[in-house]
Amino acid sequence: MILRGGTPGTETAHGAWWGHFGGALRAEWTKLRTAGETGGLLLCAVVLTAAVGGGAAKAVKCPDAGCGQDAVKLALTGVTVGQAAIAVFAVLAISGEYGTGTIRTTLMAVPNRLAVLSAKATVLTAVVLVSGAAAVLCSLLLGRHLLPANGFTEAHGYAPLSLGDGPTLRAAVGSVVYLVLIALIGLGVATAVREAATAIGIVLGLLYLFPVVIQVVNDPEWQRHLQQVSPMAAGLAVQATVHLEELPIGPWSGLGVLAGWAAAALLVGGLLLHGRDA
Template sequence: MSTADGAWRGDFGRALRAEWTKLRTAGDTGRLLLLAVVLTVAVGCGAAKAVKCPDAGCGQDAVKLALTGVTVGQAVVAVLAALAVSGEYGTGMIRTTLTAVPNRLTVLTAKATVLAAVVLTSGTAAVLASLLAGRHILPGNGFTEAHGYAPLSLADGPTLRAAAGSVLYLALVALIGLGVATAVREAASAVGIVLGLLYLFPVVIQVVNDPEWQRHLQQIAPMTAGLAVQATVRLHELPIGPWAGLGVLTVWAAAALLVGGLLLHRRDA
């Protein structure tokens, strides 16, 4: 290992420990993570209770139904990601951070690593709890084996893919929020931009009359494309495949981090 590699590893290790300490000790982190989990599970339970499957069948995707709460929990994740950066700019703590670790891209990489790890952990809890709740609620609403619905189980390949993909989806939303917040340096603006990207695209899609344009927009919209990973039935009808859709969201996250990283590197703290 070269001297430069060793120095980078040392800087990254220090930055990683510092970012973990800052995120862990921030007053809002625990509450926001808990809120994200609670909202994700609660909305999933509400959706599972609200939909009935009659004897004739309902054509619903039971797994996607149980994971409906991810569409709400992602908003809290976006807020957490924005606060992870904007809080330091608001207090001026960012200057101390960049003095301790002068390489700004190392700082951003450490922030992204810690944030992704935390969101992956809480997202796993939220998704597993949502599936467990759906497993108990949905059969009472007609989602039974007699109607073609097996109990929700991670032993089922499509269900496992939907669950793992939903966790990755939340982590990617967090990285988009981190990149945007690094670029704009202000929490409210960052949250507004990220929520706009997530929730306004589907609204625009609904008002577009051309089916072909609707399909193209669905293929590039962060939320619509990313949540295709939750689908377990009628995959041929999707505008984009499950993993391809998550790949689109990955491109959005990479672009946000790239822009944020470039601006962080070029301008004063």
């Protein structure tokens, strides 16, 4: 008998993969939920993001009409700091198992290695979506409260920060997606190199050293090209709500560049996980 939708055994193979994935998903959620450092790192990400964003909103002043500041991006400044905690959290999601040797137990329980990586990515995405949304909302609330006292008022052309405003909503949603993509880069890199300190160094280097290199380059055209491929510079373009024509890359295009980095990291990590011994 020919099975509907493909050759004999296709549905059985798909069912086996989904069975592996479902079991791995439950296991990964349990491991992540019970890991001692998980809650602390996610809380650190929320607190750092909100605190730095609130500090920036309190420090920057706009005394005149048309002062040129991007109030939304200012309130979301903390994402550039909170992402470090998210990256470390993502790296430890798999490198911790390599460090203790429990990855062998994981792969014995779920022989399909790509199902294991997919489950880790899914659980990681879910928890970072929640914590990232909390961090961004807290930042915007602090900005809404603090910015008017520094001259960011309707009289100066600044409406109160609100998710009802299209550009503000795009910046908020984009910032949450940005943090998810940073987490996926961390997961992919850690899967590839397996050692926590090395993986953290690579991810933080991509995020924070890339902009330094850009500043060293003297040619403005090359600077622009490097900003267009830099994970952080391109990804955070999604936060901009004014002067979009001056950006090296558009908001959603920049987030697409970051998604490309995440996809490449996961692809390399997945290939190495599949092809080598645990």
